[in-house]
Amino acid sequence: MTTYFADEALLPSGWATRARIDIDARGDIASVVANASEEGAERLRGPVLPGMANLHSHAFQRAMAGLAEVRGPDDDDFWTWRDWMYRFVLRLTPAQAEVIARQLYIEMLCHGYTAVAEFHYVHNDSEGRPYANRAEMLLRHLVAAREAGIAVTLLPSLYAWSNFGAKPLHPRQQRFASDPGAILGMIEIARAAAREDPDVHFGVAPHSLRAVDTAQLDELLAGLNALEPEAPVHIHAAEQVKEVKHCVKWSGKRPIEWLLARMPLDTRWCVVHATHMTNPETEGLARSGAVAGLCPTTEANLGDGIFPLLDYRAAGGRYGIGGDSHVSRNPADELRSLEYAQRLTARRRILVVRPDLHAAGTTLWLEAAAGGGWALGRSMGAIEPGMRGDLVVLDPEHPNLAGRAGDGVTNALIFGGGENLVRDVMVGGRWQVREGRHPGAAQAALQYRQAIEELLA
Numbered sequence: 001m002t003t004y005f006a007d008e009a010l011l012p013s014g015w016a017t018r019a020r021i022d023i024d025a026r027g028d029i030a031s032v033v034a035n036a037s038e039e040g041a042e043r044l045r046g047p048v049l050p051g052m053a054n055l056h057s058h059a060f061q062r063a064m065a066g067l068a069e070v071r072g073p074d075d076d077d078f079w080t081w082r083d084w085m086y087r088f089v090l091r092l093t094p095a096q097a098e099v100i101a102r103q104l105y106i107e108m109l110c111h112g113y114t115a116v117a118e119f120h121y122v123h124n125d126s127e128g129r130p131y132a133n134r135a136e137m138l139l140r141h142l143v144a145a146r147e148a149g150i151a152v153t154l155l156p157s158l159y160a161w162s163n164f165g166a167k168p169l170h171p172r173q174q175r176f177a178s179d180p181g182a183i184l185g186m187i188e189i190a191r192a193a194a195r196e197d198p199d200v201h202f203g204v205a206p207h208s209l210r211a212v213d214t215a216q217l218d219e220l221l222a223g224l225n226a227l228e229p230e231a232p233v234h235i236h237a238a239e240q241v242k243e244v245k246h247c248v249k250w251s252g253k254r255p256i257e258w259l260l261a262r263m264p265l266d267t268r269w270c271v272v273h274a275t276h277m278t279n280p281e282t283e284g285l286a287r288s289g290a291v292a293g294l295c296p297t298t299e300a301n302l303g304d305g306i307f308p309l310l311d312y313r314a315a316g317g318r319y320g321i322g323g324d325s326h327v328s329r330n331p332a333d334e335l336r337s338l339e340y341a342q343r344l345t346a347r348r349r350i351l352v353v354r355p356d357l358h359a360a361g362t363t364l365w366l367e368a369a370a371g372g373g374w375a376l377g378r379s380m381g382a383i384e385p386g387m388r389g390d391l392v393v394l395d396p397e398h399p400n401l402a403g404r405a406g407d408g409v410t411n412a413l414i415f416g417g418g419e420n421l422v423r424d425v426m427v428g429g430r431w432q433v434r435e436g437r438h439p440g441a442a443q444a445a446l447q448y449r450q451a452i453e454e455l456l457a
Contacts, residue, residue: 056322
């Protein structure tokens, strides 16, 4: 047992002072006591928050950040960005994918993410042929996460069709081609490689209703249930208006409407984006227990739209945040963008608050951390007994925290200008970032620069 002491700690009920936190040999929180003695404990050097889960990552897209920002001959939207991504991914090698993922995961850690869900769909080589080891690319992300020291939930993605109605994949989509048996086989290979590592979890990610037919979805879920009945299931849905229209033409229902009617949506599901919903869909998704996976900076970058967060929360819905295309690697950016989008829509301020917590920053961090942990199938997202020892310690010397305490800390973190305030980061009881530095950062950055130069040559 290791005991830590924090002058201030963000607990599920809000900020507490003089918090004593015991973490056991497994890396789990054994006890938390407020207004306690410091005697015999290691002092944490700043305010401490629960680690944040990044519930939606396409790691290779980190290397694209900022590259698709030049106006084309036609109006640019998600679909023109997707064409650019297809061209980019054709050149990606397994070694480059590993280097990019490691750089990304270190950046995440340094900003307060302690776990990530890797929604991985680049399964084949540049010619669309399976690698000799079918899980080659998935295993590269496993290695990258372990080297970085971040907990990972690997979600190999089933991607079989180019559009609703089982339309064949286009040539540029052949790197994604997969079937339920292949996805389940990848999980078994990766599970053997993980060797029951508590920082490695698994699930599946049917890419979207346009990329998976109903029979395949049923087969994938049945196979996953046989392997691990409580493993998470993530799916993109209702991100774009065009997607919604095509879904209605195919099935007579909107994507969320179809999922609610046809799938057993429950607490193991994470519906990513869910941007375009009717009021009944919003209430239905909230009641289902599924987590809404929100990626505000990517959704803004791609012009997706704005998630109806206020109505969704009013109906009891849970949510978490993801980096998606990784135009940001900072959870504070995601949470600030999430709140600001609601303010711009409602033309009012300070909207995402709990009845017992009147600070937007505190509410956003607590709710997203809890929902994200749930979506990853992890006991994380809160500083309380039974949760993983994932701690984020802020830098009390940073100018943005001068004179701040309690809710002032979380409000400064999220709304104080976007600077990184993180000092130390613990994952599962082990320190991965100390005094703002990750031990592998310099080498990872060097290899990342080399990989990018190769890709963009």
